[in-house]
Amino acid sequence: MKNRTVLLTGASEGIGYELAKIFAAKGNKLILVARNRQKLLEVQTELGQQTEVMIIEKDLSHIDAAQQLYHEIKAANLQIDVLINNAGAGLQGHFHQLPEQEQLRMIQLNITTLTQLTHLCLQDMIHNGYGRIMNIASISSFIATPSMAVYGATKAYVLFFSEALNTELRNKGDFAVTAICPGPTKTNFATNGDMAQLGELVNLVGVQPEKVAAISYNSLAKKKSLNIPGKRYRFLLLAANLLPRRIIQLIIAAVTLKKQPNGASKVI
Secondary structure (H helix, E strand, O other): OOOOEEEEEOOOOHHHHHHHHHHHHOOOEEEEEEOOHHHHHHHHHHHOOOOOEEEEEOOOOOOOHHHHHHHHHHHOOOOOOEEEEOOOOOOOOOHHHOOHHHHHHHHHHHHHHHHHHHHHHHHHHHHHOEEEEEEEOOHHHOOOOOOOHHHHHHHHHHHHHHHHHHHHOOOOOEEEEEEEOOOOEOOHHHHOOOOHHHHHHHHHHOEOHHHHHHHHHHHHHOOOOEEOOOHHHHHHHHHHOOOOHHHHHHHHHHHHOOOOOOOOOOOO
16 A cells, blocks of 8 residues: 555544554555644644645544545545544443433444445545555454443444445455454553543553554555454454353453442543
8 A cells, every 4th residue: 555545533643643654654645634633733744754644633523524524635636545444432431321422422433424434435436446444443343341332332333334345345346444453552542531440451451552553554455354453352352252242241341340330431
């Protein structure tokens, strides 16, 4: 993937920022999207020494944000070759105690915006006979996750949507859709805000974001439909498949909910 135009959401830090560095080093033109304009400007200054970088400040958890973003890109006469749906939100705590609107915003960002943006960009990709799409899911895509019930459900959607779309596009041209399912990663996703239990887990076993980004890029370059960065996480999922689903959920609940009787929340 060289000399392509890449649209990357959630690009100001963490996995998104590390992916932006990789794509820039390959000579790709970047369109970076995030909510924090200051951080976007810093990334633009850094990576602009290597390639052309366009930044768009936008909160993708808003309704119609995907449509607005796409129109801005088309107004700039740009054609998306590679779409990286990295922006996402997480909430931790008891479902009935977490704010309803924050959970709906999470569904909007993790599912609706991702789906809309993919559909919009894919029309142009199919017209040109080339496209690469990477959707960042989670190891929660595979297991119902007490304390993060809605988050896990949204990431299960991302995984199944990505795999189905990849199969649909097999005979349409030069396409690939890759779902990346990271485990706990050392980013601000859990270390900022009130997600104490997840933060502790990240500190203990979390993978560095640059490693996740490198694995993710290589997976997309090789047109893999799925990758779970980190051998320990692949092993844990394999072991989990040997236990009844109910037992796995009870174990997760015992670990993640024991210090959160009133629920906690975090939005990225």
